[in-house]
Amino acid sequence: MTFQTSLRAALLGLAAMAAAPAAMADQLADVKAAGKIVTATDMHYAPFDMLTNGTYEGMTKDLFDEVSKEIGAEPVYQDIPWTAELPGLEVKKFDIVIAPVTITPERLERYTFTLPIADATVALVKSANSDMKEPKDIAGKTVGVQQGTAQFRALEAFGKELGGVTIKEYGTTDEAYADLATGRLDAVAGSLPNLTYLVKNRPESFAMFEPANFGPPTYFAWVLRKGDDSASFATAINDALLKMTDDGRVKAIQEKWLGAYTELPREVPTN
Incomplete structure (x- = not known):
């Protein structure tokens, strides 16, 4: 060799x-x-x-x-x-x-x-006493969402279609819900099952938009x-x-x- x-x-x-x-x-x-x-x-x-x-x-x-x-x-x-x-x-x-x-x-x-x-389809929740009805009603409003999520990107794209939405990011959805309940937000974007569960358990504070979801099914x-x-x-x-x-x-x-x-x-x- x-x-x-x-x-x-x-x-x-x-x-x-x-x-x-x-x-x-x-x-x-x-x-x-x-x-x-x-x-x-x-x-x-x-x-x-x-x-x-x-x-x-x-x-x-x-x-x-x-x-x-x-x-x-x-x-x-x-x-x-x-x-x-x-x-x-x-x-x-x-x-x-x-x-x-x-x-x-x-x-x-x-x-x-x-x-x-x-x-995981993206949806919107509002305070129980809000007069907003459809998702498009968030135009010009302040909407919370969890940071770094697909829901954030969907909300950002939807806001551009509406001509502008102020987006506030949160570390957890619980923090966003708390600000919505105290009037610091006009709405919160999240997945449909999460928001349905929230409204079911706290109907005195929150309500769904009609229809609640926007964007394609995910x-x-x-x-x-x-x-x-x-x-x-x-x-x-x-x-x-x-x-x-x-x-x-x-x-x-x-x-x-x-x-x-x-x-x-x-x-x-x-x-």
């Missing part, structure tokens, strides 16, 4: 060793080996995620409890500010973001989404890192959600928290 042949063989061996960990990476296997799924969510997003007397509950928890059982690992729930969730996912601080994240074309390029878990889902290593994990979650849809668990959980059942796509929307 010549020196050049030996060098070539050594380099090929090193290349194979370097490639091996990437080829062997499998997030589902890692999760099962650890026996836990480390999650991130914002526990201030009723009815999906809430802290009630210090106890985490909501539609997201009920759904993910069942998904975790199907996968065979214990969920670890963490309360993380929304703006830190996707960046934290990218640097592997947790396995998955289970805060309801709106599926958008831009996010699809950067992350792996699970099947939808709920409707969906909430959970988010994983992009890449081949997350593919098996995403498949396991989607298989669990489909099984739960077919056996009625998804319907029961939706009706418990939203008061009604909405049939969801059985594939991840691509636009």
Whole structure:
């Protein structure tokens, strides 16, 4: 064997060793080996995620409890500010973001989404004594929305169509609702199920616009890192959600928290 042949063989061996960990990476296997799924969510997003007397509950928890059982690992729930969730996912601080994240074309390029878990169509809520009726009535008004969300972008675009809306951003929707209740805002934009839940539980303070929603239909889902290593994990979650849809668990959980059942796509929307 010549020196050049030996060098070539050594380099090929090193290349194979370097490639091996990437080829062997499998997030589902890692999760099962650890026996836990480390999650991130914002526990201030009723009815999906809430802290009630210090106890985490909501539609997201009920759904993910069942998904975790199907996968065979214990969920670890963490309360993380929304703006830190996707960046934290990218640097592997947790396995998955289970805060309801709106599926958008831009996010699809950067992350792996699970099947939808709920409707996310953008809507508007007002104070109970407001004389505004239709979404277009927010023209020239001050509207609150959670920062860094798809709802913010939808509101921004809708405001431009109307000729101008003053948008005030908040760290949580609870903060926006509080300002709406005290008259500091004219309306709040958010997803339809969140606002429906708010009005159902606080009709003395809030009311929906008629119609409440604006913009195209959108969906909430959970988010994983992009890449081949997350593919098996995403498949396991989607298989669990489909099984739960077919056996009625998804319907029961939706009706418990939203008061009604909405049939969801059985594939991840691509636009």
